[in-house]
Amino acid sequence: MNSAPEPVFEAPWHAQLFALTVHLNEAGHFHWPDWAERFSATLARHGTSKDLNGGDDYFTAWLETLEELLTHIALTEPAAVEQMRAAWEQAYLTTEHGKPVMLGSAAAPERTVKP
Amino acid sequence: MPHDHHDHDHPHTLLPPDPALRVKALETILTEKGLIHPAALDAIIDTYEHKIGPRNGARVVARAWSDPEFLQALRDNATKILDEMGYSGRQGEHMVVVENTAQTHNMVVCTLCSCYPWPLLGIPPGWYKSDAYRARAVREPRAVLADFGVALPEGTAVRVWDSTAEIRYLVLPMRPEGSEGLGEEALMELVTRDSMIGTGLAQAPV
Structure with missing residues (x-):
């Protein structure tokens, strides 16, 4: 091989997002051609404003597509996702460096723990 | 903030x-x-x-170079024979193998998103997903090939295949000169990822 090996995924969240999408597809929540059609539309929309480099911006478009698709098939709601995102942000900001980051009840007071 | x-x-x-x-x-x-x-x-x-990466595709190519019956099976119904090898499309897509010859060089792109034969090549490299490659592969394939350091003879035509969610392509590169007599394992070492996308050629044995 004449080139150095490239990492399969450039960032951990790319890998998580990829796996999440593949898992949901394999569990039958949507068909792959539907996914590809939506993703193509997102890429086309993003690409009109700038040239996408196939890295972070590619997976940003992927994430936007998945968020919209999950809303469309009623698996998640945008407000709940935003609330959870904020809760994770809070958890990171209040966790001392080196400690595991966990969602605290104070960070997400609206959540109830089911038995 | x-x-x-x-x-x-x-x-x-x-x-x-x-x-x-x-x-x-x-x-x-x-x-x-x-x-x-x-x-x-x-x-x-x-x-x-x-576990999944270009080694899978390289195995298929090396076997196609070595075994005429396997090559014929790939031509007849690639999806079926690859499925039997355990390289099934997880998203239900069909596989088509396109053979490079002295007359035709094949190159694969996905102009709309980034459809790619995951079971055979793994996750596509960044450049495959870039707007630049997706747009230029169709418009000026020879210039793209030149960027990859591939110069084809004048008489060789370039054919570009646009992948979809339903159909994925694997390029079967030409067997390099000097590889006669090599076994499948040794042949696999000559098969680069890019040679199976069509943006490279198989390497000559050292």
Whole structure:
């Protein structure tokens, strides 16, 4: 091989997002051609404003597509996702460096723990 | 921004980028609803990072170079024979193998998104997903090939195949000169990822 090996995924969240999408597809929540059609539309929309480099911006478009698709098939709601995102942000900001980051009840007071 | 107000005496954990937090949010919600299992996500990542990659495709190419019956089976119904080898399209797509010859060089792109034969080549490289490649591969394939250091003879035509969610292509590169008598394992070493996308050629044996 004449080139150095490239990492399969450039960032951990790319890998998580990829796996999440593949898992949901394999569990039958949507068909792959539907996914590809939506993703193509997102890429086309993003690409009109700038040239996408196939890295972070590619997976940003992927994430936007998945968020919209999950809303469309009623698996998640945008407000709940935003609330959870904020809760994770809070958890990171209040966790001392080196400690595991966990969602605290104070960070997400609206959540109830089911038995 | 909350980031500006934290106590610098107790440095907090580095805040991941916003998209990473959004992915975590989706994961948490879907896990709580019982729709996904974090262990299944880990297994998928492990598979694509460690088990699936261009070695799979290289095995197919090396076998096609060595075994005329296998080559014929690939031509007749690639999806079926690859399925038998365990290289099934997880998203239900069909596989088509396109053969390079002295007359025709094949190159694969996905102009709309980034459809790619995952079971054979793993996750596509960044350039395959870039707007630049997706747009230029069709418009000026020879210039793209030149960027990859591939110069084809004047008389060789370039054919570009546009992948879709339903059909994925694998390029069968020409067997390099000087590889006569090599076994499948040795042949596999000559088959680069790019040679199976069509942006490279198989390497000559050293």
